[in-house]
Amino acid sequence: MKSAIGRFDELVTLLRSRKPALFVDYDGTLTPIVQNPADAFLSERTKRLLEEAGKRFPVGVISGRDLSDLMGRVGIGGIAYAGSHGLEIAFPNGERKQLVNEFHECQSEVEAAEIELRLLTKDFSGAIVERKRFGVALHYRGVAADRIGDLLKLFGEIASRHQLLRRSEGKMVVELSGTGANKGTAISEIMTHEGISEETHLPIFIGDDLTDEDGFKTLKNMGIGVIVGYVPKLTSAEYYLRDEEEVSEFLEKLVDATRGNA
Ligand SMILES: [Mg+2]
Incomplete structure (x- = not known):
């Protein structure tokens, strides 16, 4: 398992001819895990970095939270959001998709x-x-x-x-x-909708939990999976970050690496 910060040079190489497409989980990834899920808020620094990232390349926040709760907590425009493990999606242009029938x-x-x-x-x-x-x-x-x-x-x-x-x-x-979606299908939906392909973009997904494994699996052969915190024996991620502080640091590096690309 490789540190996404320690081996950032590998990503820079992969990004020479492509832009990143960044997908991130919310709880335990962008925010620390807290006793009561209602108290998980985004730091100003992380929010600013996500906003900056969203101006340079595609960004999507993928969560098990209800879509409206998630959007309220992150609160930035121009990026994609997937709530309820992908059952409801808001695209950067404001368009919505709900797998309500399922x-x-x-x-x-x-x-x-x-x-x-x-x-x-x-x-x-x-x-x-x-x-x-x-x-x-x-x-x-x-x-x-x-x-x-x-x-x-x-x-x-x-x-x-x-x-x-x-x-x-x-x-x-x-x-x-409800069934019919997971974090992996959410990432695929957003990529299709936004015209993101592996020729033009390097998809990266950062998550910390079992439900994020669906996302890592989806990106297995076309992108990068980054697991935050404890690394389980069976994971489809190839890189890790220690905690949400390192996630912030990684976001900053990614934004810096794409400066001039915007
Ligand atoms: Mg999480």
Whole structure:
């Protein structure tokens, strides 16, 4: 595994005849992981760098958050956004795409799962149920360590009753959501819509979590996957960055490397 900063010269070589196309996850990548997901905000520095990047080359923020929540938090124009793991996309020109039909049949399943999860959390102090537009998440960062096993076992039972929903795991969060999209399909949708190809661009995806692996896989043979923080044994990313501070540093290097390209 190579550091995306330590081996930045390799990227510069790859960027000699192409522009980057930068895709980034939000939580744990652009922002530090926080106890309550509602408190994850972008630093002024990272925001400024993303804005600068967006003026020079294509940028997309790809998240499990609802699209409107994500756009409110990042708050810059001229870039693409994918929310709900790719079920809803906003392109830089303002055009929207929603995979609502794919989701529609799952809606009542999500509602039923939410009720069961809310009942479950009554017995687990510190557990937070977050209803999203296209799914429901169970955050357990605040749950006592010796109770997490029991909580996840009961979550597994609920998940198995809702086979229509896709189960995904993140850092101290598990989620049941509508199927039909993932972070990899979101990146492909944006690339197609924006006319980004590997001849003209080097796609780069930076993410920190299991759901980001779909993005790394999509870029496997045509771009660069960068994983942030803990590096799991099985990852499709080839580069790493230590934390969101290094993500900022990497953004700065990328912006600098494309100066004069704008
Ligand atoms: Mg993340």
